[in-house]
Amino acid sequence: MPESHASDWDRRKFLSAAGGLAAAGLGSTSAAGQPKAEQRTVELDNPRIGDPISQTAKAQGGTPQVPGPPPKKLGYCIVGLGKFSVGQILPAFKDAEHARPVALVSGDRAKSEAVADAYDISKKKIYSYDNFDAIADDPDIDVVYIILPNALHAEFTIRAFEAGKHVLCEKPMATSIADCERMIGAGKQAGKKLMIAYRVQYEPFNIKAIEWARNEHYGPIQFITSETVIEIGGPNQWRLDKKLSGGGSLMDIGIYSLNAMRYLTGEEPTHINAMMHQDNSDPRFSDVEQSIIFQLKFPSGILANCTSSYSTATFNRYAVAFRDGWLKLDPATNYTGHRFFHGTPEKEEQLFLKHVSHFAAEMDHLAQCIKDNKPVKTPGEEGLKDVKYMQKIYQAAREGKTVTAG
Structure with missing residues (x-):
């Protein structure tokens, strides 16, 4: 433009x-039922700085912190x-x-x-x-x-x-x-x-998943899967106009899966495969793809399989398979209601975290970085990488062969 x-x-x-x-269609989910857990794991946030004077500190003779x-x-x-x-x-x-x-x-x-x-x-x-x-x-x-x-x-x-x-x-x-x-x-x-x-990079459940994935909580990562699907609705919307959207489900919701694979591994993909489909009998998809599946290979050998689709269902999730266990977020990218499951062959557990508004968190992050003159967590260079990889995904789908990501 x-x-x-x-x-x-x-x-x-x-x-x-x-x-x-892009994210607006991810507010609801039809997730699978919660697996039976042998143990519930609960993590709570630390008290916020600036809370009222601690009565415990006063009783113990400590110096109270005045907001x-x-x-x-x-x-x-x-x-x-x-x-x-x-x-x-x-x-x-x-x-x-x-x-x-x-x-x-x-x-x-x-x-x-x-x-x-x-x-x-x-x-x-x-x-x-x-x-x-x-x-x-x-x-x-x-x-x-x-x-x-x-x-x-x-x-x-x-x-x-x-x-x-x-x-x-x-x-x-x-x-x-x-x-x-x-x-x-x-x-x-x-x-x-x-x-x-x-x-979602400012959301507690995803932040915890990143920590566990990169710290090899259950050993080295073997592979990752991710699926992001929404019911797109009627034809009169800009997402279905390629001039405005740049593409179909990949540009809209597939970017969640792509970005998740990068932030979970902490690596950049080296090779990409892809296949896409659009129902030519449906006028909504005359200009953009309806569904796309893409695979990523990372330098460490980790493989990732991702799906994005405009469908009659709505769900979003990812699962990380480690050498000795696994973790799963389902839903993973909703506005709220995230669920974090993890386990080994012997047991399954659910991790509970306090909900935080991702939107407030990211706006606060930028404001703090401006005031402190510090680099932001998700700069323009991060967005550029995803756009480059999405172009490579489209290329791989069109050519029907593996392409290098660089």
């Missing part, structure tokens, strides 16, 4: 069709008011310690005003896509959160950098490698941070 402010498409049409970005002032919250401008923004992102600010919503960008003024009223945002801080660049003169905006169809990510990320703002961008980062590189370059030129919203 060109960098100019004008566009070949009507953005208001995009927003009315958006219904949220200090609350941290300064950085201002977020939300670009795009589809289902995902309104239903997930904006409500999550109530759980954020370092972030707050201060501005909105939308093509629907009436909707913007209703949302502004709900979140105590000034009507003066409602922008349209045409006057988006005026955010440069708004000192309350520190971060711009891009929640638009994939093909628009590059344009608005670059414009946000030109306005002197940091950027949090939904995944996939863009629809082409070239656009990803332009986004990264614009951020470096502006001296601002670019973070891709890989929310």
